[in-house]
Amino acid sequence: MTLEKPTRRIAPTLEAVAAAAGVSRSTVSRVVNGSNRVSPVVAATVLDAIARLNYVPNRAARSLANSRTMAIALVIPEDTTRFFGDPFFAEVVKGITEALESSDYVLNLLIASPSAPSEKTMRYLLGGNVDGAIVVSHHSGDEFFTTLDASLPVVFGGRPFQPEQHTNNFVDVDNAAGAALGTGHLIDSGRRRIGIVTGPPDMQAALDRTEGWHSAMRAAGLRDDLVAQGDFTLASGGDAMRRLLELDPDLDAVFVASDLMAQGAVNVLIEQGRSVPRDVAVVGFDNSSAAINGAVRLTTVNQPSRQMGAAMAGMLLALLRGEDVPRRRLLDTTLVVRESA
Amino acid sequence: MTLEKPTRRIAPTLEAVAAAAGVSRSTVSRVVNGSNRVSPVVAATVLDAIARLNYVPNRAARSLANSRTMAIALVIPEDTTRFFGDPFFAEVVKGITEALESSDYVLNLLIASPSAPSEKTMRYLLGGNVDGAIVVSHHSGDEFFTTLDASLPVVFGGRPFQPEQHTNNFVDVDNAAGAALGTGHLIDSGRRRIGIVTGPPDMQAALDRTEGWHSAMRAAGLRDDLVAQGDFTLASGGDAMRRLLELDPDLDAVFVASDLMAQGAVNVLIEQGRSVPRDVAVVGFDNSSAAINGAVRLTTVNQPSRQMGAAMAGMLLALLRGEDVPRRRLLDTTLVVRESA
DNA sequence: CTGAAAGCGCTTACAG
DNA sequence: CTGAAAGCGCTTACAG
Numbered sequence: 001m002t003l004e005k006p007t008r009r010i011a012p013t014l015e016a017v018a019a020a021a022g023v024s025r026s027t028v029s030r031v032v033n034g035s036n037r038v039s040p041v042v043a044a045t046v047l048d049a050i051a052r053l054n055y056v057p058n059r060a061a062r063s064l065a066n067s068r069t070m071a072i073a074l075v076i077p078e079d080t081t082r083f084f085g086d087p088f089f090a091e092v093v094k095g096i097t098e099a100l101e102s103s104d105y106v107l108n109l110l111i112a113s114p115s116a117p118s119e120k121t122m123r124y125l126l127g128g129n130v131d132g133a134i135v136v137s138h139h140s141g142d143e144f145f146t147t148l149d150a151s152l153p154v155v156f157g158g159r160p161f162q163p164e165q166h167t168n169n170f171v172d173v174d175n176a177a178g179a180a181l182g183t184g185h186l187i188d189s190g191r192r193r194i195g196i197v198t199g200p201p202d203m204q205a206a207l208d209r210t211e212g213w214h215s216a217m218r219a220a221g222l223r224d225d226l227v228a229q230g231d232f233t234l235a236s237g238g239d240a241m242r243r244l245l246e247l248d249p250d251l252d253a254v255f256v257a258s259d260l261m262a263q264g265a266v267n268v269l270i271e272q273g274r275s276v277p278r279d280v281a282v283v284g285f286d287n288s289s290a291a292i293n294g295a296v297r298l299t300t301v302n303q304p305s306r307q308m309g310a311a312m313a314g315m316l317l318a319l320l321r322g323e324d325v326p327r328r329r330l331l332d333t334t335l336v337v338r339e340s341a
Numbered sequence: 342m343t344l345e346k347p348t349r350r351i352a353p354t355l356e357a358v359a360a361a362a363g364v365s366r367s368t369v370s371r372v373v374n375g376s377n378r379v380s381p382v383v384a385a386t387v388l389d390a391i392a393r394l395n396y397v398p399n400r401a402a403r404s405l406a407n408s409r410t411m412a413i414a415l416v417i418p419e420d421t422t423r424f425f426g427d428p429f430f431a432e433v434v435k436g437i438t439e440a441l442e443s444s445d446y447v448l449n450l451l452i453a454s455p456s457a458p459s460e461k462t463m464r465y466l467l468g469g470n471v472d473g474a475i476v477v478s479h480h481s482g483d484e485f486f487t488t489l490d491a492s493l494p495v496v497f498g499g500r501p502f503q504p505e506q507h508t509n510n511f512v513d514v515d516n517a518a519g520a521a522l523g524t525g526h527l528i529d530s531g532r533r534r535i536g537i538v539t540g541p542p543d544m545q546a547a548l549d550r551t552e553g554w555h556s557a558m559r560a561a562g563l564r565d566d567l568v569a570q571g572d573f574t575l576a577s578g579g580d581a582m583r584r585l586l587e588l589d590p591d592l593d594a595v596f597v598a599s600d601l602m603a604q605g606a607v608n609v610l611i612e613q614g615r616s617v618p619r620d621v622a623v624v625g626f627d628n629s630s631a632a633i634n635g636a637v638r639l640t641t642v643n644q645p646s647r648q649m650g651a652a653m654a655g656m657l658l659a660l661l662r663g664e665d666v667p668r669r670r671l672l673d674t675t676l677v678v679r680e681s682a
Numbered sequence: 683c684t685g686a687a688a689g690c691g692c693t694t695a696c697a698g
Numbered sequence: 699c700t701g702a703a704a705g706c707g708c709t710t711a712c713a714g
Contacts, residue, residue: 013692065691066694128400365685367709400708402708404690
């Protein structure tokens with residue numbers, strides 16, 4: 001396909017290709033779909049005709065005939081600003097789109113409400129408009145999505161809150177282990193009064209990270225009572241930091257459950273005249289661009305966000321191919337040491 | 342549609358509804374499509390059957406029959422991380438999705454290369470897979486998109502670089518006027534040595550903002566030679582700021598063509614021991630969340646990003662309805678004064 | 683206002 | 699390996 005000036009000329013059909021190649025529609029269909037039950041010579045003739053006519057199969061017709069849409073929904077049960085405002089998700093989306101680029105699937109963007117999906121969203125997902133779905137940023141209370149896999153192949157970005165007796169496919173990191181890793185770095189560097197800024201309790205990853213902090217603290221014989229809740233936004237990180245400072249002005253470190261929140265926390269620390277990391281050391285989570293964009297470059301727990309996105313898409317693609325794939329995939333976290341701790 | 346447990350039951354067809362209602366398929370089709378050529382009583386019966394069977398029309402069949410896809414492409418000719426990394430775009434996307442929520446259209450995400458679209462992208466766009474497209478973050482050199490409107494209704498987010506004799510539909514602000522507004526604020530507050538951090542020269546908005554700065558400076562009789570180029574990323578803003586400081590260590594203000602870059606510039610200023618705004622005043626552009634997320638809250642030129650997104654979607658929807666709408670829409674910028682200037 | 687019928691552009695058993 | 703034919707689930711003139 002050369003980059004000629006686009007025109008609204010009538011698109012050639014399978015029929016036209018068949019006529020041009022002097023074969024039946026069945027045969028053209030077979031070569032288009034890569035069937036091997038076509039003789040090489042005939043296939044070559046057909047391919048030639050396709051190129052000559054610049055034939056592109058009609059998706060709707062194809063979809064109607066074989067009931068496959070070649071579309072995947074990217075479901076984001078989250079406020080857009082919140083979701084796209086976090087560079088971690090930008091990387092995940094990038095991984096997904098890259099992995100899909102070489103496939104024939106297209107991505108349908110479905111922004112759903114954090115609480116419950118709209119009727120339009122439900123109808124769309126259940127109405128056979130997509131072959132599968134990737135759900136990112138899942139919150140508890142949204143059982144619609146966790147039971148959606150009864151109707152559709154679904155992969156979650158991050159282990160979702162699951163109804164009893166139900167498990168979903170997902171790609172994630174071991175959040176508890178990652179949090180323990182980050183907290184351990186603070187402990188190892190001699191910090192003793194270590195607080196945490198958590199994520200929202202309706203997200204599994206937030207809960208797991210909090211738990212990792214608790215266990216690392218207890219294992220080191222340190223008090224794990226300095227807790228303030230955030231919601232994964234920058235502003236909430238600052239607010240939580242303020243509360244921690246009130247709870248204990250003598251704290252010497254804080255583990256923050258996301259880099260964006262950590263950036264907010266660092267801003268507040270500086271604002272209140274504390275030096276980072278001298279007075280207060282800060283460890284973030286994600287290793288997104290938020291970790292290097294702020295006033296202080298953050299030491300943080302790395303999540304391979306891009307690969308996670310690619311893994312989500314890869315898992316879904318395998319599912320759609322009917323392959324029997326491992327239903328959960330945990331990637332590794334690592335510690336990235338920079339200035340903040 | 343109640344939130345019952347999704348199952349892979351065979352979806353009821355138009356045919357089934359017709360049988361249940363005791364009418365022809367034509368009639369059911371008419372009530373589904375809101376035709377008024379149906380008697381009220383019959384319509385009621387049909388509606389009842391539709392509700393009872395939980396009927397949802399098959400998109401593919403519909404699309405095949407009337408060659409409308411009810412899908413819109415959101416084309417992003419930009420690196421994902423870059424695009425989604427800028428909160429300004431997050432707001433625009435939010436405006437678009439909100440405006441589309443009440444329509445029957447779905448949004449297909451098309452991430453294209455900044456240089457040239459992939460063959461897959463071109464085929465998709467020209468292959469009748471969408472009814473229209475919204476192109477955001479357009480760069481020069483990409484004539485494919487600016488000539489795409491010969492085949493498809495297209496709306497640009499931001500006035501695109503246009504080939505000669507060609508104009509595109511777009512929604513934008515008057516970038517030059519906005520930049521002059523921001524620069525004027527610096528001048529009015531007594532600053533005299535005012536630099537600029539520009540956006541990339543392959544984007545029209547960047548060029549226009551630079552021009553607005555030039556004209557405001559010249560109108561005030563000030564030297565407009567303190568220029569450093571960025572690319573709308575945070576890091577580039579910092580780099581450009583460093584260069585400006587080398588060009589003239591005595592500069593007392595800088596107009597930065599985006600908040601994200603301004604955030605980077607502020608970081609560098611602080612790092613180099615300059616107080617903002619005392620030593621150097623900074624005015625950004627966008628009034629995105631980047632303006633309030635950094636170490637210093639930015640004075641900035643507000644773009645109504647959410648409304649811009651909504652306007653893009655609205656314009657495209659009108660075009661798809663066949664309405665004769667104004668092909669370009671300029672929204673107003675305003676100055677938002679905070680701490681940085 | 684309503685229905686019978688053709689048609690949208692593919693895929694897929696079924697024969698051969 | 700190849701083709702004729704039915705069928706996917708809708709819409710839309712065309713009659714009446």
